[in-house]
Amino acid sequence: MTSRIDGPLKVTGRARYGLDHNFPGMLHGYVITSTIANGEIVAMDVTAAKGAAGVVAVYSPFDPLTLRKPNSPILGETWVPLQDRDVAHYGQPIGFVVAQTYEQARDAAMLVEVSYDERPARTSLRANLDLAEDGPPAMDGAPPTHVVLAPGVESIEEALAASPVVVEGTYYTAAQNHAAMEPHSAVAHWDDDGLTIYSGNQGASFQQADMAAALEVEPSSVHTVNPFVGGAFGGKGSTSTPAFLAAAASRVLGRPVKAALSREQVFTATANRAETLQEIALGADRDGTLIAVRHDSWCSAATDLSFVEQTSHATSKEWYRTPNLAVSQKVVPLNIPRTTFMRAPGEAPGSFALESAMDELAVALDMDPIELRLRNGSIGPVGSDLQWSSKYLEDCYRIGAERFGWSRRSATGRADGDWLVGMGMATAVFPALRFPATTEITLRADDTAVISVGGADPGTGLLTVMALIGAESLDIAPERITPRLGLSAYPPGGLSGGSTATASVGSAIMVAASAVIDDLQAVASAPGAPFAGQDVTYADGRLLGGGRSLTFGELLTALGRESISASGSSAPGEELTKHSFASFGAQFCEVRVHRWTREARVSRMLGVFDAGRIINEKAARSQMIGGMIWGVSAALHEALEIEENGRLANADLAGYLLPVNADIPEVDVHFVQHPDTLHNPVGARGVGEIGTVGMAAAVANAVHNATGIRVRHIPITIEDLL
Numbered sequence: 001m002t003s004r005i006d007g008p009l010k011v012t013g014r015a016r017y018g019l020d021h022n023f024p025g026m027l028h029g030y031v032i033t034s035t036i037a038n039g040e041i042v043a044m045d046v047t048a049a050k051g052a053a054g055v056v057a058v059y060s061p062f063d064p065l066t067l068r069k070p071n072s073p074i075l076g077e078t079w080v081p082l083q084d085r086d087v088a089h090y091g092q093p094i095g096f097v098v099a100q101t102y103e104q105a106r107d108a109a110m111l112v113e114v115s116y117d118e119r120p121a122r123t124s125l126r127a128n129l130d131l132a133e134d135g136p137p138a139m140d141g142a143p144p145t146h147v148v149l150a151p152g153v154e155s156i157e158e159a160l161a162a163s164p165v166v167v168e169g170t171y172y173t174a175a176q177n178h179a180a181m182e183p184h185s186a187v188a189h190w191d192d193d194g195l196t197i198y199s200g201n202q203g204a205s206f207q208q209a210d211m212a213a214a215l216e217v218e219p220s221s222v223h224t225v226n227p228f229v230g231g232a233f234g235g236k237g238s239t240s241t242p243a244f245l246a247a248a249a250s251r252v253l254g255r256p257v258k259a260a261l262s263r264e265q266v267f268t269a270t271a272n273r274a275e276t277l278q279e280i281a282l283g284a285d286r287d288g289t290l291i292a293v294r295h296d297s298w299c300s301a302a303t304d305l306s307f308v309e310q311t312s313h314a315t316s317k318e319w320y321r322t323p324n325l326a327v328s329q330k331v332v333p334l335n336i337p338r339t340t341f342m343r344a345p346g347e348a349p350g351s352f353a354l355e356s357a358m359d360e361l362a363v364a365l366d367m368d369p370i371e372l373r374l375r376n377g378s379i380g381p382v383g384s385d386l387q388w389s390s391k392y393l394e395d396c397y398r399i400g401a402e403r404f405g406w407s408r409r410s411a412t413g414r415a416d417g418d419w420l421v422g423m424g425m426a427t428a429v430f431p432a433l434r435f436p437a438t439t440e441i442t443l444r445a446d447d448t449a450v451i452s453v454g455g456a457d458p459g460t461g462l463l464t465v466m467a468l469i470g471a472e473s474l475d476i477a478p479e480r481i482t483p484r485l486g487l488s489a490y491p492p493g494g495l496s497g498g499s500t501a502t503a504s505v506g507s508a509i510m511v512a513a514s515a516v517i518d519d520l521q522a523v524a525s526a527p528g529a530p531f532a533g534q535d536v537t538y539a540d541g542r543l544l545g546g547g548r549s550l551t552f553g554e555l556l557t558a559l560g561r562e563s564i565s566a567s568g569s570s571a572p573g574e575e576l577t578k579h580s581f582a583s584f585g586a587q588f589c590e591v592r593v594h595r596w597t598r599e600a601r602v603s604r605m606l607g608v609f610d611a612g613r614i615i616n617e618k619a620a621r622s623q624m625i626g627g628m629i630w631g632v633s634a635a636l637h638e639a640l641e642i643e644e645n646g647r648l649a650n651a652d653l654a655g656y657l658l659p660v661n662a663d664i665p666e667v668d669v670h671f672v673q674h675p676d677t678l679h680n681p682v683g684a685r686g687v688g689e690i691g692t693v694g695m696a697a698a699v700a701n702a703v704h705n706a707t708g709i710r711v712r713h714i715p716i717t718i719e720d721l722l
């Protein structure tokens, strides 16, 4: 139970985020965005803007800053602004004004006259399903469709027709914005060493590679500095428009440039979670055993189809055992802001559909929803020979049911005065992944250690986890460790995305610790050293040999050295050929719906999770609470409202509904802890994204239990419950 070590810096305002950096002679940039959703820019009259007070430069597709599109193996191709005259969505960056002050840049931006050749915008997912295409393969290489049939079965329809009980439904989930606390921003500064850029991101080495590719310079001449992120969760995985424009303008102008998006621009000039439409059919035997699962999904995408929200693959293929499965995944190109990874991409909206359908099946069978899920537990993804490395989902259901008082649930809810009260639950699964990572450990003569990695802590608690795993690996107190991350100058540490950071960075710390201890022992017993010629062991931060011991600091001092350093790397390997890996959980929710006003309020929630070993229970618990609140938000509040012409109707934090304290009750979180060393040496699987998975369905299922009304879309509003 360690409090996060960067907490005091953050709550006292001493943490320096990207935008907090200032330099002498620094200029300010303001991004101009499009006011149509589809078409071509015919002309941009920048005369008035160029003549406005303080203006230094105005860039546009007619006078662009040259930028190439970076292409990363993990994040894909990143869009860069101003390179052509096409407008593919409302609020797309189309210009950049640089001036002496932010206000001057913003004022001048309002003076730019843009003429468009406008085309009709396609913005509705439902109205444009005829445009659907097979998306690119999933991240694991899976093709857009995946069919597994039992011997002798010809089609999924045949398997469904042969099932004694079938439920079918169409589910819809709304698009969401990340709404990170710090709007995407950057401060760029060039000198003889190249570019230094301060801009919130989820992995310093990823941003370094993006910037180098975009600017066509060597990665070694890009230095990214970002120890504090200001919120991310997928929204700062790819490098942002302000970073590209500030860096390119700063290079041309020879002065530092700062650029930040306004809150409204964050909604359109970054990337959102796609909206999804999902059709599910479940066929089961009368005892609840699944016979057939069909899950077809459509998601919205930008016109270049650059991102697919993998709802079918991420849930129906992974979660339950079934002899017959058919999943498909299609993308619909629309004139909407770009889509990208958002906390549990695939699983979050996919679980709303699948876990609502499972609840409907339980109702159809007159069976307890937990019993139905227990009957269909998977031993691995459907169609895969590789079983889960470790899975304690049954414990999650059982412990959750006990803690939540599930046995008091009635199949038709209960009344409490004017409130209709219902309980719902859902499963949560999220794949356990990790990325290659390298860390460096430096032991110093004052008996402290520094652990460095070029990853990021977007608020997840990674910095503290580094100190805890480092302390354990070096056998010293965590207070003696200074963890550092967020700089590309440190060894590449993967991406804080996909709930991978603890497993990736933690494993590398273990390797680096063992290397630096080996090196210490070698120098300790070298000729002329304090333990010359002796067998030296290491424990408790001390070297022991010949009946005496020295701390590593005392040894380094005796050797006249200030420090000793070693690096360690770890990457996924052979384990991927032996097992499948995922974290598991069970989400429980109680909802009260007012009999007369029909408002739905979550009154209790509980998540029980099996995420392998938990390194810092306090931080892990916070992650789960945040994820569960995010799920409630998706279920009852959040939706991007896109007008027919493509304009966002609610691109601010007044119109875009988020839960406030009064919407969220006490949240209970419990971990069943079983270290999973088949996945990585630390034994910890991902504990970030799984918190949100399943929660929206648990809310919807509780609403059904309370009212008898099945709402197959989120967010659920008062109108749905009239």
Ligand code: MOS
Pocket (backbone or CB within 6 Å): 202, 232, 233, 234, 235, 237, 341, 342, 343, 344, 345, 496, 497, 498, 499, 688, 689
């Ligand atoms: Mo992850 S989608 O970067 O929370």
